[in-house]
Amino acid sequence: MKMKISRASIALAIFGLLTAQGCSQRNTEVADEPEGLPVEVTVAEVTEMTKEVIVTGTVRTIQDASVVATFSDRVVEVTVREGDSVKKGQVLIRLDDTRARSVFQQNQAALTAAEKRLAILKAGARTEERAVAKNAVTAAKSSLDKAALDLERLEGLYEEGAAPKEQVDSARTYYDVTKSQYESALEQYNLMEAGARTEEIEAAAAAVEQAKAARDYAENDLENTILRSPISGVVYFRNINVGDVPGMGGDPLMRIAALEQVYLEASVPEKNFAVLAVDQQVSISADALPGKTFEGRVERLVPVAEHQSREFMARIAVENTGLQLRPGMFARGSVLLEKHAEAVVVPKEAMVEQNGKKTVFVVQSNRAEPREVTIGLENAAQIEILSGIAAGDKVITSGQEGLKSGQLVTVTRRQSGE
Template sequence: MSIDTPSPAPVRVRRWRAPALALLALAAAGAGWAALQARATPPPAAAKAAPAAVVHELARDDVAAVAAGALSLTLPLSGSLVPLHQATVKAKVSGQVTEAAPREGAAVAAGQVLARLDDAEPRARLAQQQAALDEATARLSLATRHEAKHLTLLQQQYISQSAYDAAQNAVELARAGVQAAAAQRQMARIALADSVIRAPLAGIVSRRHVQPGEKLAPDMPVYSIVDLSRLTLEAQVPAAEIPRVKVGQPVRFQVDGFGGRAFAGAVARINPSAEAGSRAMLVYIAVDNADGALRGGMFAKGGIVTERAAVAPLLPLAALRGTAAAPLVYAIEDGQVVARAVTLGLRDDDQGYAAVSAGLAAGASVIVSRLDGVKPGQRVIFAAPAAPAPKG
């Protein structure tokens, strides 16, 4: 009996394994390439940080405070002080000086005796004229009595009309003689009074022209007197600036030697003609000198206030920015720069200020330095003051 042993079955190979292995190989290759790329490519940059706020450090001189005040426009001028009232006293009659007491710098009152002349001759002349008047008066009295007698004789028809007319004419001539003699006596009295020379005004003697013992002739100067209570400042102003000058405008000026003391005056008159050489016009300024501090001939320098504004915030012109039509300033408020549009009023380029009528109040702080990097919206701080140097 035979036993059949079965033969082994044939092995079947699965076809899906080949593609799978290929895919695995590709995946491995892709993973390796990605790893290489990851190493070669840098990591993405972090997000940019927000920019830090700009803070400017300013010096104290870069900022100015706006103060309130009354701005005025001033026209510069200079000139000499001249006494308003002064006189040179001259002799009216001839004679020898017997007295001349006041000296230069002495104060004299109006009517005070300055000098006396020898009055012997004028007294003798007065006596002579008095005698001539007495003689003329006696002739008039005699002629009047004769005229009365001739009138009686004429009424009785003892004399003719022509005889009476002659007597009447003698009276008229005698009366005229009396009047002439009286006039001559009055002239002699005036001559005697003129031998005493008096001050025509109150003031100070600026010069004594004669000495006792000198012989004077008529019209010779005796004394010069100035009244310093009122002075006139005569100043030259360019003709182009005259339209700005008006009578009554206030004037402020200074005189060397008074330590910066300011004196005041007012425009009193304006000369209508220009000076031939300078083409300037003289302006006469009345100055009250009640304390007598000023003297004639002193040189003064100052200005005429031609225009004055009301009290308003005064802005330094260095703080102006923008355009002339639309001015603005950089103000500092709570440590930040703020642009403020302003409306300007009166402007004084000489002093460097302008009155602000709108847009800025007194007490505000404005930047006056030209800092190109400082812009509106930025914050500012102030530099600390420098420490004092150590004492050696």
């Protein structure tokens, strides 16, 4: 029995055969196509690039003053606390001034008396005083003359046996007394007429100076019962309270810092010291003030290293905007050495060494192409490329180990920047 095969059946069979052959060919092509080496890329970009040296240290103040007691007595008032701003001359502490005021008043009175005595000696005796002295001389002379006559008469009677010896002795004693009184009165009168001696005036003047010195000393003690701020600034240390009795010249009762002018006392590693110079600009930051930066300038470089650490010291003047930096804070300084405003940069991990040459791989048409490059500035994360690649090139940052020129690659991750 013969079977009849229709044209439709033949056409269907041919179509099936062709389809099977096509699928087989495509599967063979997919299986034979090589896979690219997986890599990560980023785009070379243009940005500002700087070369910096980082130094660390402690914030110091240019002006720092201590308040100490130069007079000892009980504290009756303390007007400020730590953190308060003060002006030069402002009252900070008051001591009990009762004792000091009493001593001052006594010495002032003594000075007044000494000045009056000196004035009297310089002016000499008044007319009335001279008249009294002259009358005293006249009266004393009269008494002396009478005593002399009485003595002479009694001595005559004694020689005649008409007067006892005791009476003569009594008359002689009286004569001696009246003679002494006369001589004293005459001396006083002569002194008044001649005026005070130079020696007396000089002694009185010296007494005035001595009294004045004592008064001034007492006045100084009285003034020292009030303790004032020696500078304008901020109180950052206080060790005194009402009722305390501070010792003279002892430990500071307060410390005050002028915050307008501060500086960073920075340690500089030996390897970085040579690249620093006076007047270089510095950006200052402190851990205690996150997100804030302050402008600074290298003011001084100490050319001798510290013996133990082998580090040098740099003094960096800082503009303390808002008076936020405080003495004792730890701070960092970034010293700008060089700046390129439009630098072509790539991540550091893009750089490899090939045959002793600095090389960066770029991706073109899914293939790796090595480029020998010349580098410029670099920081912790990026390198400036002076020649060899251009901005916008896709550079391989991971997976380039062992890559060869023209090798097929597959980008598995594109980093930020593309």
